[in-house]
Amino acid sequence: MESSDGALFPLLPRERTEIVPGAVHVPDWLEPSRQRELVAACRDWARPPAGLRTVRTPGGGTMTARQVCLGLHWYPYGYATAAVDGDGAPVKPMPEWLARLGRGAVAAAYGAAGALDLLGGDGGYDIALVNFYDGDSRMGMHRDAEERSAAPVVSLSLGDSCLFRFGNTVSRGRPYRDVELRSGDLFVFGGPVRRAYHGVPKVLPGTAPPGLGLTGRLNITLRVGGLG
Template sequence: MEGELFPRERTEIAPGAVHLPDWLDRGRQRELLAACREWARPPAGLRTVHTPGGGTMTARQVCLGLHWYPYGYARTAVDGDGAPVKPMPPWLAELGRTAVTDAYGRPPDEAYDIALVNFYDGDSRMGMHRDSDEKSAAPVVSLSLGDSCLFRFGNSASRGRPYQDVELRSGDLFVFGGPSRLAYHGVPKVLSGTAPAELGLTGRLNITLRVGGLLP
């Protein structure tokens, strides 16, 4: 938020978990939003995710590189229209590399090859979970666009406390790796109506970049 009393600063939320506010400028945010809208189109576009237990995720999702489904990866949208997954753009993989370099002061050892794009409307939530379906231990890169959210970052032992709540706004970067790579995390609340007006987005987009370690 412009003109606030105390500017937001880089914060290490937990060992290996770093929050970099306002990492994306408005121009880059608009570029990412335009790309997300193209990725969301069929085939292999935005879909509703159903869990094996019969639940339904309220955030809708589209994948790049490999298609994530509960709880694994495939080359096609196996729980959607069955179409081949869209490729991971090299420029997006490079953005992940830059994000890790800025967060940790050193580049990652592996190239980012998977992106999960989640769209949250005002009523969407994400329960506490771990990103544990990848073979690689490379850090997870999370980029936020649109409405702010309450992001809950916990521990690697359980979904309960201790955890810390962080407000993620449009343009923020959050990276978690090392001892925090398998920490539970979730989104208990989206703050509707907080997106920058010039972005032209109602709701929240979260672009999560990962290294799968799954491709030959």
Template sequence: MDGELFPRERTEIAPGAVHVPDWLGPGRQRELLAACRDWARPPAGLRTVRTPGGGTMTARQVCLGLHWYPYGYARTAVDGDGAPVKPMPGRLAELGREAVAAAYGHPPPPGACEPPDADPYRYAPPDAPPEADTDWCADPYAYDIALINFYDGDSRMGMHRDAEEKSAAPVVSLSLGDTCVFRFGNTASRGRPYQDVRLRSGDLFVFGGPARLAYHGVPKVLPGTAPPWLGLTGRLNITLRVGGLGTGPD
């Protein structure tokens, strides 16, 4: 928020869980919003997620890279129109790596995340011999899945864990639009202890290490709090993950 008395600062909410306020500037927010609108169009576009018990999630979702459904991943929108999932854009994967560096203060080794032409999903440190079979950046830096959730004013997200991935890489969460109350809990249960954090448009939240499997949710969205210049009614949350599922590109 412009002109506030005390600017918000980077905060470690729990070991491995870091909130970086205002990480995305207005230009990047507008670019991401325009991209999200494109990704939300069919085929394999924005959908309502249905739970195994017959309920529906109030936040609607579109996926990139792999399609998440309760509780697994697929290459097609198996609980939507059945179309192949849209690919994970390289610029979004790079944004995930930048986010981890911003949250934890350490980027990947210089040159380590520059893929050789033969295989864009295989990485090696720059001093590795040519025959080295080193998947250097697949964990934690090769972000290959994005879940984009759209919340209107009445949407919520119950306490849950992001546990369908085989990688322990940090989860990267980016917020656009309306402010929300983000509840970040513990790894043992959906109950207390937890902390409520207000995530505004442009905020970054990263959780990994001992916090990677912590329960978290969104109990409230605050309608009308999006910056007017963004042109978004509601909230978009872009969650970036490393699957570690051995799927690679088609």
């Protein structure tokens, strides 16, 4: 690592790393069998109704990563109970097993005591955003700011590796840190950096584990809405 501004974290060793206070990278958190289970679940969730869609921004553009939602449907920039910018169907429910996985992820990142402190009474992960990236997809710097809960955001990576850029809470620019996320990796951010800007400037095609049966990258982001 050369500096705190845009530094690329080394590929080795792949150990649990606190990128900045509140943001933790846990490599290889998902075992290969669990990764395959999640890919199969994502394929089911992607089917209509309220399936995989292209997200259109208020300015008339489109996101290059396609998305499906569980629990509540995210659209720029709010939540709804139906796919209001898709086929209008009711959103698929958030599975309890996926909510439990979110709570376990926070404990893996912060430890049991730290997880209890950050989750408090908001430990019920009730929203999942599943983004599919092909080799040319990107995600601009943005904040997860539509939720009222301050519970940490949980990010699970499947398939192709990517360059994940984790920034600051003030602007989309520097300082930021670049981290390579591989299939099975966990990234959690909460506390002082819960509203930090972050994005995916690059996907690395052809890097998915051969046995996963996935071309491209899937990212499952778990959130606590606190929206009543």
